[in-house]
Amino acid sequence: xxxxxxxxxxxxxxxxxxxxxxxxxxxxxxxxxxxxxxxxxxxxxxxxxxxxxxxxxxxxxxxxxxxxxxxxxxxxxxxxxxxxxxxxxxxxxxxxxxxxxxxxx
Numbered sequence: 001x002x003x004x005x006x007x008x009x010x011x012x013x014x015x016x017x018x019x020x021x022x023x024x025x026x027x028x029x030x031x032x033x034x035x036x037x038x039x040x041x042x043x044x045x046x047x048x049x050x051x052x053x054x055x056x057x058x059x060x061x062x063x064x065x066x067x068x069x070x071x072x073x074x075x076x077x078x079x080x081x082x083x084x085x086x087x088x089x090x091x092x093x094x095x096x097x098x099x100x101x102x103x104x105x
Contacts, residue, residue, distance in 0.1 A: 047082045054079040 057075040060067030 050079040
């Protein structure tokens with residue numbers, strides 16, 4: 001077997017960026033920079049940034065009149081879709097955990 005086939009490969013897909021292409025990186029050991037927890041934390045931080053940008057866009061429209069309504073609505077929808085996606089992933093993780101806990105040993 002060659003070296004590539006023996007390594008695990010994880011695909012990271014960023015649904016927020018336009019024209020997202022899957023990129024593959026080798027899986028790192030437990031607790032490494034590409035661990036599940038680190039990836040999850042990074043995505044939550046990205047979603048939080050989108051929420052903050054949406055808040056600033058709303059403020060720009062309502063208070064300062066410096067931003068167009070269309071840009072604010074687009075920022076809101078990006079934040080909304082990202083948040084709903086994150087909640088679905090969370091629900092699937094909780095479901096998987098509960099299923100594992102119901103398994104009899």
